[in-house]
Amino acid sequence: MGESTIEVLERIIRSDGEIEPARAAELSELLDEPPIKDVVALVERSTATRAAVVLRLLSRRRSIAVFDALDAVHQADLIGALGNADVYGFFAELDPDDRVSLLDELPAEIADRLLRALERTERDVTGVVLGYPKGSIGRRMSPEVALIYADMTVGQALAELRRTADGLETIYTLPVIDRDRSLLGVTSLRDLFTAEASVAVAELMDKPTFANAHDDAEETARWFLPLDLLAMPVVDDSRRLVGILTVDDAQDIVESADDEDTARSGAHEPLQQPYLSTPLLKVVRSRIVWLLVLAVSALLTVQVLDTFEDTLAAAVVLSLFIPLLTGTGGNTGNQAATTVTRALALGDVRKRDVAQVAWRELRVGLTLGSLLGVLGFLGAWAVYGLPIGIVIGSTLLLVCAMSATVGGMMPIVAKGLGADPAVFSNPFISTFCDATGLIIYFLIAKSVLGI
Structure with missing residues (x-):
C-alpha cells in the first residue's frame, strides 16, 4: 500500500523543520491536497519548528484555518517558531474570544505587542472580552453580535445582516434589543427569511434564554448544551447585550473541563495540547508534583x-x-x-x-x-x-x-x-x-x- 500524502510530508519535512528549498513549491502543492483535518493532525503531531514550516507552506486561507483549529496552548508554543509577520496575520484573523485564550498563554510583553498590532476596532472588541474575569462566560463569548432592534422591520433587519454578516460570529440566532441595548428577546434568520419584509421584528421574537457575562463558564456551558440551541445572548448586570455564546464554543469549554478533570483524577495536570507536540519537560512537570504529593501521603x-x-x-x-x-x-x-x-x-x-x-x-x-x-x-x-x-x-x-x-x-x-x-x-x-x-x-x- 502506498504512502498517504501526510506520510510523505512527515518524511520529507524533518522534525527540525529543515527542507530542501527546491522542494518548497512541491510541498506547498502537496499540502493543498489532504482534507484540512489531516493537515491539523499533521501539525498537532509535529514539533513547533516543523509545524511552523507547514503553516508557512500552506495557502493563506488554509494556514489560518489550521492555526485557528489548534488549542490556545499549542498556538502559544508556535509563536516563537513563527516569524512576526505570520504571527500578526494569524492573530488578527482569530475571533476575539480565541485571541483572549491565546493571550492568556503568552508572556505579557508578547501579548501586549500582539494587541498593539491589531487595528483599533479589533483591539476594542478584544478588550471587551479581556475585561471579564478568567473563568467567566464573558471571557469565552464573542462580542461581535448583530444589532437587531425590536422596532425594525424584517426588511431593515435583513439589510443590517447583509451589511455586517462578514464580521459576526453567527447570524442564525439573533438577539433582539431596544435602543439602549437591553435584551428583549431572540429571533432567528429562518424567521426573518420567511416573514414579510414589512412585519415588525418584535412580532417574531421569542422569550430569550441568556447568561450573565460574569457567570461561571463551565457551569453555563453545561446547562446551555442540553437545550439544543445554536447560540444564546450574553448580558451584563443591567441586562444589556454584550455578546453571544455559540454552541461550538460551549462544547470547547466542556471538553476542556472534562479533559482537566480526567487528567487530575489520574494524578497529573492536563497537557492542554496534543501529546506528541508537547515538550518532554512539560510532560514531566505535569506529573512530578502529583507523584511527590501522593508519595508523601x-x-x-x-x-x-x-x-x-x-x-x-x-x-x-x-x-x-x-x-x-x-x-x-x-x-x-x-x-x-x-x-x-x-x-x-x-x-x-x-x-x-x-x-x-x-x-x-x-x-x-x-x-x-x-x-x-x-x-x-x-x-x-x-x-x-x-x-x-x-x-x-x-x-x-x-x-x-x-x-x-x-x-x-x-x-x-x-x-x-x-x-x-x-x-x-x-x-x-x-x-x-x-x-x-x-x-x-x-x-x-x-x-x-x-x-
Missing part, C-alpha cells in the same frame, strides 16, 4: 502498618488480604467520587446537598459491602477458618460503607472550599481509604481474634 499507610506490626506478626495470614481490602476501598471511593463530581458539573448536585449525598452513598456502600462481605466471608472461611472469615466479611462491609460516603462527600467539600473537585478525587481518596481501611481491618482483627 502514602506514608500515612506505611505508618498504619507500622502501628499494627504486632497484630500482623501474631496472625501473618492477615497480610494476605491487605491488597484486597485496600483495593476494594479505593475503588469504591473512586466510583462515588467520580459519580458525584460528574453530578456537580451537570448541576444535578449542589453544595447544600452534602448531607443528602452522604446518606445516599452510605446506603449504597452498605449494600455493596454486604454483597462483597458475604463473598469474602465465605471464601476466607472455606480456606482459613471461621474467625478469619468474620474479619474479612466485616471489614469489607465497613470499608465499602466508609469509602462510598467519604468519596461522595469529598468533591462537594472541595467545591465548598473553592477547590477543583477533581483535585480531591481519585488519588487522594484512594490514599485516605487505604489508611482508614487498614485501621478498620486491624481493629476488627484484634477484636475477633483476641490479639
Whole structure:
C-alpha cells in the first residue's frame, strides 16, 4: 500500500523543520491536497519548528484555518517558531474570544505587542472580552453580535445582516434589543427569511434564554448544551447585550473541563495540547508534583502498618488480604467520587446537598459491602477458618460503607472550599481509604481474634 500524502510530508519535512528549498513549491502543492483535518493532525503531531514550516507552506486561507483549529496552548508554543509577520496575520484573523485564550498563554510583553498590532476596532472588541474575569462566560463569548432592534422591520433587519454578516460570529440566532441595548428577546434568520419584509421584528421574537457575562463558564456551558440551541445572548448586570455564546464554543469549554478533570483524577495536570507536540519537560512537570504529593501521603499507610506490626506478626495470614481490602476501598471511593463530581458539573448536585449525598452513598456502600462481605466471608472461611472469615466479611462491609460516603462527600467539600473537585478525587481518596481501611481491618482483627 502506498504512502498517504501526510506520510510523505512527515518524511520529507524533518522534525527540525529543515527542507530542501527546491522542494518548497512541491510541498506547498502537496499540502493543498489532504482534507484540512489531516493537515491539523499533521501539525498537532509535529514539533513547533516543523509545524511552523507547514503553516508557512500552506495557502493563506488554509494556514489560518489550521492555526485557528489548534488549542490556545499549542498556538502559544508556535509563536516563537513563527516569524512576526505570520504571527500578526494569524492573530488578527482569530475571533476575539480565541485571541483572549491565546493571550492568556503568552508572556505579557508578547501579548501586549500582539494587541498593539491589531487595528483599533479589533483591539476594542478584544478588550471587551479581556475585561471579564478568567473563568467567566464573558471571557469565552464573542462580542461581535448583530444589532437587531425590536422596532425594525424584517426588511431593515435583513439589510443590517447583509451589511455586517462578514464580521459576526453567527447570524442564525439573533438577539433582539431596544435602543439602549437591553435584551428583549431572540429571533432567528429562518424567521426573518420567511416573514414579510414589512412585519415588525418584535412580532417574531421569542422569550430569550441568556447568561450573565460574569457567570461561571463551565457551569453555563453545561446547562446551555442540553437545550439544543445554536447560540444564546450574553448580558451584563443591567441586562444589556454584550455578546453571544455559540454552541461550538460551549462544547470547547466542556471538553476542556472534562479533559482537566480526567487528567487530575489520574494524578497529573492536563497537557492542554496534543501529546506528541508537547515538550518532554512539560510532560514531566505535569506529573512530578502529583507523584511527590501522593508519595508523601502514602506514608500515612506505611505508618498504619507500622502501628499494627504486632497484630500482623501474631496472625501473618492477615497480610494476605491487605491488597484486597485496600483495593476494594479505593475503588469504591473512586466510583462515588467520580459519580458525584460528574453530578456537580451537570448541576444535578449542589453544595447544600452534602448531607443528602452522604446518606445516599452510605446506603449504597452498605449494600455493596454486604454483597462483597458475604463473598469474602465465605471464601476466607472455606480456606482459613471461621474467625478469619468474620474479619474479612466485616471489614469489607465497613470499608465499602466508609469509602462510598467519604468519596461522595469529598468533591462537594472541595467545591465548598473553592477547590477543583477533581483535585480531591481519585488519588487522594484512594490514599485516605487505604489508611482508614487498614485501621478498620486491624481493629476488627484484634477484636475477633483476641490479639
